[in-house]
Amino acid sequence: MTNLVKAEPASVKHALVKQKVREEESQYLTFLLDKEMFAIGILSIKEIIEYGQVTTVPMMPNFVRGVINLRGQVVPVIDLQARFGRPSSVVGKRSCVVIIEIQLSAEQEQHVIGVIVDSVSEVLAIPPAQIERAPQFGAKIRPDFISGMGKVDDKFVIILNVDKVLSVDELSALTERVDEERHD
Amino acid sequence: MNMEQAFQTFLAESSELLQDMEDKLLGFDSCDDCAESVNSIFRAVHTIKGSAGLFGLDEIVAFTHVVESVLDDVRSGSFVLDEQLINLLLQCKDYIGKMVDSIDGEAVLMAPEDLTVQAVLEQALGVYLNTEHSTAATALVGIDDADTYQSVSVIESDSAMANENWHISVYFGTDVLRNGMDPLSFIRYLATLGSIVHIETVTDALPGIEDMDAESCYLGYEINFHSSASKSQIEEVFEFVREDCQLKILPPYAKVSEFIDVIDTIQNDELRLGEILVRCGTLTQRELDNLLEMQHAVKEGGTHRLIGEIVVEDGLASSEVVTAALHKQAQGKKAKEKQAQTVRVDAEKLDHLINLIGELVIAGAGVESEAHLTGIGNLMESAQTMTRLVEEVRESALNLRMVQIGETFNRFFRVVRDVSKELGKDIDLHIDGADTELDKTVIEKISDPLMHLVRNSIDHGIESPALRAQRNKPATGNVKLNAYHESGTIVIEVSDDGGGLNREKILQKAIANGLVSAEAELSVQDINKLIFEAGFSTAEAISNISGRGVGMDVVRRNIEALRGTVEIDSEYTVGTTIRIRLPLTLAIIDGFMMKVGDAFYVVPLDIVEECIELNTNHNVGHDGRSYINLRGEVLPFIRLGDYFSKTGGSAKRENIVVIKYGSLKAGFVVDELMGEFQTVIKPLGPLFERVPGISGSTILGSGEVALILDASSLIHLVMQRDGKAISAAAKQSALH
Structure with missing residues (x-):
């Protein structure tokens, strides 16, 4: 029965899938943080929900807003502005929580994390040719948080490196430090 | 059929079969139906061989074939399953398990040292096979006499007769190839069970060349098959295509001339014993096969089978009579084994269901409160009914996770047997409360600690036979596992009638190790608990079973991780009982809710x-x-609001919740008391793993998230902080 399975044109199928992935990879969700436009690759985004009912977790650094109930799952919510070292986001009418799935490595399970954004704009296709490398400085954000600068209508959109910005290891290490500082 | 899925099934099935094989081997000394035990051991090995053959795992097929041959001889009564053979078969079982574990892709990758093990095992098995050859020869001689008359005894005695051939007619469905099955592999595999005397390909179904679909299968085979295998075994060959083919297996013992007539009649009126039974709905095909199998093994059973089959073949007896007889037997069997009907479900699916139901409960609470706002009587009533039903659904969904502890307990028969043999002690294991149910995750996590405790009991608990004699105890030591429910918790006991704890020795050792100060006054319980300290061991010699002082520490930590406690009752020279108390489930606790x-x-x-x-x-x-x-x-207290930097909400009347955890007693000052709350624990995830004082979260009826406090770590934290603050203040004043 193995010969039958082999007969399938696997390589063709594989190439098709790859192409599709590439197309999706070049799609980005853009959103505003204090009037500045950012983008996140659409593949890591699970959903977008209205901001509300965030339970604060005590003794956490200010970039951890707290946790929300996402249909029975308890999901931490990160304030991106505070994570970038800027003043915390002010929650407004159009504030949203973007739910992001990140996978640190093949063995580890997926983590779901929410980030607060001021407003969600649209989904844009930015072809790889239109993406510049991140500037060494000047973006006022740690360079390793930026995966590239997308050119859209002659303006730059900062494409975030979600795995770095929301690195669970780094975040939890930071929470620990806050705790030590508080008690010293 | 998806091969990957099939392969997963193969892995799961193999481990189950091997476990079953081990259980049967260990229970062989005390079985009431030994023939059936041998049969199920045989079946286990055979099924693994068959499935492995389908996946082209030749190494497993080769080894299991040897084991199977030996078992087949046991089954036919060539020699008895004695202690020595049981040990050998247990080793074979372990080795097969190892092979299945080392399947990598399409091949079995065994380490060289394992291959030597295999060679040793095969050699040991070979000894049995060689003796069998001589008995087979004598059996052949016997058959010559029996050949003249077609009696029951012929059928029972042996399978080596030339005219005793099975007839198999198999017509594959048109979709067989599309489903990834190659009819040839089944026939090739069939050949491993015996020899195909003749095979006829039936091509009647082939359409004209223009109508033919190259991916469809139109072929059928009529096979004249010589084998000592049973009907169920032959049927198992075709297990993977059973739904996709028309299969008829006719047993041997018909005269060749009659044989063909019989095939025709049976094919025409479709009257097979199995089909009658299945049609009556009294038995499933599998049960029927098991019955036939069992009958085949039991001596008197042989006649039953013969009568049953011949009767139907000849079309003489009414089907009701046969059905009734088999039905009665099936019922007796059922009552004896009390085999529960089970469905295998993916644990993930179950978790998903429970999550969904959790959401349903929350949504239902929302509906009910909305309904109350409208003030419409009927609506409120309906909402209430729904809420009640949802609660019931939740209860039973949580029950789905509950598993009997018996299976975990049964594993220890092997441990006790092996370890006691190694130590030269004679020990019996007794099991009580095997039907006690507890959460599956708890069961998984408790089996390691139990293993440590049982090994400990055998090694340190039960004395050597000489010492037992000196203490006027029976030579055979007893280890007992017991499980029962007690006021919302489950209690698991590991007890032995061994030497008990020598508290003086423990205390001396503890003082020598610096675990306790010499002046400290310890209660009996406290001294007993010293054995759970890390690195503590009173054993003079470290054996490879226990004595390093690591095990008990791990036991305690594992149990504490499950929010359980351990108690020890022990009397020197009389025995020890270790009692583990665990919550019924990890998912739900009775909580007390407060608001800050x-x-x-x-x-x-x-x-x-x-x-x-x-x-x-x-x-x-x-x-x-x-x-x-x-x-x-004096009751120290913590203002939770201050501690968690909560602003606002300064209630007019604050309350103190008095907490007692072990020896710690403290108060938490909160704004409002909300009362008891059935808390479904949700983990907070890795981000909050290192947050002290918080152990998890739960979702309230309103959909909000509430945090679960870890009282003891909270209190410890405050104690540390206060200590630091005081010493800092002392330093400051010293400087001035």
């Missing part, structure tokens, strides 16, 4: 001693002093 500011917090209800109002009589302000006089006792 606008946030809700939950603590486990059983640590809450009492709640009192913090009134002006207690005369405390925010002046830093944080203790009150609780009926003459």
